[in-house]
Amino acid sequence: MRRILAALFTLTLLGACGGQHTPVVGISCSRSSSGNTLLPTTYSNAVKSGGGVPLVIPTVTTMAEAESVLAALDGIVFSGGEDVNPAWYGEEVLNETVEIDAVRDRSDSLLARAALASGKPVLAICRGSQLLNVVLGGSLYQDLPSQRGVSHSKVEHRIVPADGSFLFRIYGGDTLTVNSLHHQAVKDEAPGISVVARSADGIIEAWETPQIWAVQFHPEKMLAAGDESWVPLFESFVNRLR
Numbered sequence: 001m002r003r004i005l006a007a008l009f010t011l012t013l014l015g016a017c018g019g020q021h022t023p024v025v026g027i028s029c030s031r032s033s034s035g036n037t038l039l040p041t042t043y044s045n046a047v048k049s050g051g052g053v054p055l056v057i058p059t060v061t062t063m064a065e066a067e068s069v070l071a072a073l074d075g076i077v078f079s080g081g082e083d084v085n086p087a088w089y090g091e092e093v094l095n096e097t098v099e100i101d102a103v104r105d106r107s108d109s110l111l112a113r114a115a116l117a118s119g120k121p122v123l124a125i126c127r128g129s130q131l132l133n134v135v136l137g138g139s140l141y142q143d144l145p146s147q148r149g150v151s152h153s154k155v156e157h158r159i160v161p162a163d164g165s166f167l168f169r170i171y172g173g174d175t176l177t178v179n180s181l182h183h184q185a186v187k188d189e190a191p192g193i194s195v196v197a198r199s200a201d202g203i204i205e206a207w208e209t210p211q212i213w214a215v216q217f218h219p220e221k222m223l224a225a226g227d228e229s230w231v232p233l234f235e236s237f238v239n240r241l242r
Contacts, residue, residue: 023074023241025052028108028128030081031059031101043079043125046220050234052241059107066107066114074241075121078108078128080218083184086142089134094142097183109135121240122212126182129207129214136190136209144183150201152180152216159205165196166213167206170236171229178205178217185216213237 025047029039044054060066082101112135124132161167186204197206205216219230
């Protein structure tokens with residue numbers, strides 16, 4: 001962790017010396033079965049496409065570590081991955097489809113709380129959207145097929161951004177085609193969040209607060225597949241950090 005913070009300090013210092021600050025964007029990560037840090041390069045490449053410097057955040061174990069990390073960042077992206085433990089929103093595990101990493105849950109919850117306290121902008125993607133909703137007091141569908149009778153696994157569908165939302169400001173009111181790679185989703189919205197897009201079957205696909213932009217879909221994957229229309233989302237997020 002000390003090496004990470006030293007690297008962050010060096011990046012910040014270099015930006016200051018160059019006369020123009022390039023925002024440093026932290027990205028939460030998954031872990032392998034042996035405990036190695038894992039993150040698809042799609043996330044870091046998407047941040048770079050938006051003009052930011054990506055930095056993968058290893059697992060943190062204390063609030064002090066989380067606060068130190070956030071102090072060195074301009075903003076943070078909460079990435080996709082495993083399911084959020086239902087115990088965090090007062091439920092038992094529903095069925096065998098729910099896959100949990102307790103170490104990552106603790107790390108991400110500490111980072112989320114540190115991020116919220118810092119006031120720095122947050123971009124939450126897939127699991128990240130679910131995590132932030134839970135941290136703010138909401139709940140999740142643990143398994144959409146069994147609880148809602150719908151599948152959002154490896155399909156495309158359309159959404160329409162709500163007027164005035166962050167997606168509307170970036171893309172206007174046009175219908176957006178997005179991907180779906182999830183079996184969980186926001187159920188009860190946390191107090192204070194605004195839902196800004198739903199799928200045709202009613203599943204929440206995007207929400208926001210003054211600090212957080214959250215999407216259930218994976219814009220970084222669509223960008224990696226050659227859909228350059230998602231560059232403006234990451235550019236807009238990075239520009240919030242300048």
